[in-house]
Amino acid sequence: MGPLEGLVYGFSVALTPTNLFACFLGVLVGTIVGILPGIGPVGAMALLLPSTFALQPATALIMLAGIYYGSMYGGSTTSILVNVPGEAASVVTAIDGYQMTKNGRAGAALAVAAVGSFVAGSIGVVGIVLASSWLADQALRFGPPEYFALTLAGLALLSRLSGGSVIHSFIMVAIGLALGTVGMDTISAIRRFTFGSTQLSQGIELVPVIMGLYGVAEVLLIAESGLKKAHIASVRLRELLPTRTEWKQSGWPIARGSVVGFFTGLIPGPAAVLSTFISYTLERKVSKTPERFGKGAIEGVAGPEAANNGATAGAMVPLLSLGIPFSPATAILLGALIITGIQPGPLLISQRPEVFWGVVASMYIGNIFLLILNLPLVGVFVSVLRLPQHILATLVLLLCLVGAYSLNNSQLDLWVLVAFGTFGYGLRKLAIDPSPLVVALVLGPLMEKTLRQALFMERGNLLAVVGRPLTLTLLLLGALALAAPLLARLVLNRRPSRASLPTAAP
Amino acid sequence: MIERLVALVVLAASGVYLAAALPLPRGTAARPGPGFFPLAVGVFGATVALVWVVATFRRAPMGLGVATIPAEARWRVISTATVLVGFCALLPWTGYPLAAFLFASLVLRGLGARWTAALAIGLVSAVASYYFFGVLLEVPMPPGLFLG
Numbered sequence: 001m002g003p004l005e006g007l008v009y010g011f012s013v014a015l016t017p018t019n020l021f022a023c024f025l026g027v028l029v030g031t032i033v034g035i036l037p038g039i040g041p042v043g044a045m046a047l048l049l050p051s052t053f054a055l056q057p058a059t060a061l062i063m064l065a066g067i068y069y070g071s072m073y074g075g076s077t078t079s080i081l082v083n084v085p086g087e088a089a090s091v092v093t094a095i096d097g098y099q100m101t102k103n104g105r106a107g108a109a110l111a112v113a114a115v116g117s118f119v120a121g122s123i124g125v126v127g128i129v130l131a132s133s134w135l136a137d138q139a140l141r142f143g144p145p146e147y148f149a150l151t152l153a154g155l156a157l158l159s160r161l162s163g164g165s166v167i168h169s170f171i172m173v174a175i176g177l178a179l180g181t182v183g184m185d186t187i188s189a190i191r192r193f194t195f196g197s198t199q200l201s202q203g204i205e206l207v208p209v210i211m212g213l214y215g216v217a218e219v220l221l222i223a224e225s226g227l228k229k230a231h232i233a234s235v236r237l238r239e240l241l242p243t244r245t246e247w248k249q250s251g252w253p254i255a256r257g258s259v260v261g262f263f264t265g266l267i268p269g270p271a272a273v274l275s276t277f278i279s280y281t282l283e284r285k286v287s288k289t290p291e292r293f294g295k296g297a298i299e300g301v302a303g304p305e306a307a308n309n310g311a312t313a314g315a316m317v318p319l320l321s322l323g324i325p326f327s328p329a330t331a332i333l334l335g336a337l338i339i340t341g342i343q344p345g346p347l348l349i350s351q352r353p354e355v356f357w358g359v360v361a362s363m364y365i366g367n368i369f370l371l372i373l374n375l376p377l378v379g380v381f382v383s384v385l386r387l388p389q390h391i392l393a394t395l396v397l398l399l400c401l402v403g404a405y406s407l408n409n410s411q412l413d414l415w416v417l418v419a420f421g422t423f424g425y426g427l428r429k430l431a432i433d434p435s436p437l438v439v440a441l442v443l444g445p446l447m448e449k450t451l452r453q454a455l456f457m458e459r460g461n462l463l464a465v466v467g468r469p470l471t472l473t474l475l476l477l478g479a480l481a482l483a484a485p486l487l488a489r490l491v492l493n494r495r496p497s498r499a500s501l502p503t504a505a506p
Numbered sequence: 507m508i509e510r511l512v513a514l515v516v517l518a519a520s521g522v523y524l525a526a527a528l529p530l531p532r533g534t535a536a537r538p539g540p541g542f543f544p545l546a547v548g549v550f551g552a553t554v555a556l557v558w559v560v561a562t563f564r565r566a567p568m569g570l571g572v573a574t575i576p577a578e579a580r581w582r583v584i585s586t587a588t589v590l591v592g593f594c595a596l597l598p599w600t601g602y603p604l605a606a607f608l609f610a611s612l613v614l615r616g617l618g619a620r621w622t623a624a625l626a627i628g629l630v631s632a633v634a635s636y637y638f639f640g641v642l643l644e645v646p647m648p649p650g651l652f653l654g
Contacts, residue, residue, distance in 0.1 A: 051643065167558045171516060174551030178523050181547060185540035192540060193526055216590070223582040223617055224575060390617035391627060394610050397586075398635050401593060401609075406645040414594045422587050429575075430509055448543040460535030 001353060003129045010357030013058055014365055022059045023362045026066020027369045033067065034074020034090070035381050036392065041071035043215035045332045046207050047399050049339075050406045057340035058358040064336050065359055066366045068329050069121060069312040072272065073370045074381065076113040076305050081106055081382055089272035089308040092280045096293065096300030103296045108242035112250045112298055113305040114374045120258035120306035121367035124313020127262045128320065128360050132349065135321035139346035142322075142470075144453035149471040151447040153478030154326050158268040158436050160481045168432045176440025177447070179204050186445070187452065199412040206335050206441060208404040208417040210328060213434045215400045216421025219393045221428060242298070250302035253283050257306030264307070265314020268326035270435060272311040279307035313363065320356055321346060324446070328438040335442075510562040517555040524548035585616035601650020602640065606632035 001009065013019060033044040045067050052060035075090030080097035093113065100109040142150070159169035182193045183203030194200040242250070257279040264275035283303040284293045293300050316333075318324050323344030325331040337344045342352055349356045374381070404417040427434050458464040466475055480487075527548045530541025575583070593609040600608075611628030615621060640647040 050645075167554060167561060170554040171551075171558060174520065174547060174554055177547045178520075178544070178551060181527075181544045188531075188540045190530070190540045192530060192544060193523075220583050220586055223586045224579045226579060226582070226618070390614055390619055393617060394613045394627070395631060397590065397613060398606060398610060398631060401590075401606075402635060402639050402645065402647075405597075405647070406639065406643075409646050411594065411598060414597065418587075418590045418594055421590065425583070425587075426512070430512060444547075451543065452538045455535060455538050460537075462535070 003133060006353065006357045007129060007361060009353060010361030013354045013358030014062065014362040019059050019062050019358065019362060020365070022063040023066050023366050024369055026063040027070035027366045028373065030067040030070020031074035031370065031373055031381060032384055034071035035078050035384050040214060040218070041068050042210060042328045042332065043218065045329060046210040047215065047403050049207050049332060049336060050403050052336055053339060057337065057342050057352070058355045060336050060340055061333060061355060061359050062362040064333055065363065069309060069363065069366065070370055072308045072312055073114065073117050073374050077110065077374070077378060077381060078385065080109045080113065080301070082385065089276055092276040092304040093301055096297050099294065099296035100298065100301065105296065108246050108298065109301050110378055111242050111375060112246065112302045114371055116250065116254040116257065116302045116306035117309040118367050118371045119254050120261055120309040121313060122364060123258040124262050124310050125360055125364045128313055128316050131317045132321040135317060136346040136349050139322050144450040144457060145465045145468050145471045146474070148447060148450040148454050149474035150322070150324060151443045151450070153474040154268040154324065155436065155440060155443060156478035157481045158326060158439055160484065166482065169436045172432065172434060172436035173440040176437040177444040180441050180444025181448070186449065199410055204416060205407055205413055206331065207407055208413045209420050209441060210332060210438055211400045211404055212417045212420025213424035213438065215396055216417060217424030217428060219396050220421065220425040222389055222393045246298050249298050253299040253303035254306045256282060257303035258310045261307035261310025262314040265311035266317055271315050271327065272308040275307035275311040276304035279303040320348060323348065325442055326439060328435050331438055331442040513555065513558040513562045517552070517559050520548065520551040520555045524552050582616060586613055589613050589616065597648055599650055602647035603632055603636045604650060606635060
């Protein structure tokens, strides 16, 4: 099936009443969680994952993906109106967005953010179609050594890009990998680290870990910060129209942001957040009037908002074409695929075209829903912020508890939720990002399986495993990512000494 | 200081993991057993944890974490976490509706709601969530000793 034929088929899947409703529900929930500071897209996806068990795989994925990219739209609303980013990818938007609100241009900022997100989302869909098809074709040639190298390089890159120190990221990776080894070994059926518990032999569930690290930990942070009331600026519908100059100023930043975001999304790590910083820096650099940035420059809203939506599309590529998630949000999507009985990987496109093309087409429809939802109904969404925080926090906790319990009707999942909730809170206090833990927990079993298969294939010769051209390239990329700051420091240290040579010469 | 303590705990935990991984059959290089990967992970974890511990001892202690949290805020966090633990412990005995009611009321009260509001919202959220999940979505919630 070619890309165009596939897209047409995808639209026939996505436009069924059930899938349309799932898409609408996903983007609606995504917008709300994007607006609300506290529960982010990952927590919301984890919360809704159990409710997708009874759904068809394509429907489940359409809904969860809707939450993922929908949250990027919602996040901008509170950044612009209240200076409170609903999620991390909207922090940069707040810099100029809130200044625009102070200057009386809140409506224009919201409109440009929504249109920029829509354009980036639409470009992203095209990117997914082209990149996923190509990558999946290439990946058919991948053997266990290549998959092992890909997971290892992915974790190395993620550790470098997660923010904070590499040691912290490595600790998170080690914990995630160790948690992934708990339970019955799939090859020998030997129980590992179960301490006699039958429940533990099934392994540690991903969902309570994510709900704990992102949902419960956030509520504990809300509990710590106390109850705050937001001062919300009101926006009228007629104020939403940007001026001609504002449209002109936003065009190229949106285009650049879309491309930057999509390519950043392909890289393991907090792509959505990273893409906004890259886009903002880029816009300031190319601007003829960089002094306007920070004072309400519309380019500072248009670029980053397009970038974070482009990044969510880019992040779908490794998931849909390789079956490998490089972020906690895509890890949940992978979990949903596995739970609904689908084998993720390069064969997904050919074996389950309704899932791949249905999800891709639904992203386009979801972006239209979001445009409709986010502009005329902006006032309604902002009023969500008026919900008292203590009620919201209690409801989130109850949902986390029910969600974790409903996975296997297991008391163990509840304890895992609480343990990782308090652990996640501690990590936030130490400024440690938990995402490498989540990704390592998902990739760990795949990494182990492919390493063992690769060694078996090459009769225990590790050099033969790492010596294959693609494996070596991937491993070198991972090593380069880790060594990059050291190399940069070496280069910078050398420069002054070169510069000093002419003066030292007689 | 807190980070130093956490680093030491992580080092101890990685030591425990490594010790538990050692008895697992490692197999050979050509046929790696179920203990092969955990051993590699254990060595990696212990090495990184050791580097972290050394790093925290080499630099001046930072004012991170619990010490900087005001007493009132610390109480709110501890009370919420305690109620969470209480919910997990009570659930098999009291069943979902009662445990959820107690949980929601106590969390709300701990976060600053008045007793009457906390009890009323607790009751509504317990009944509503039981009806939605237990009855509509047919999630088998534990009924506990009273309903079971």
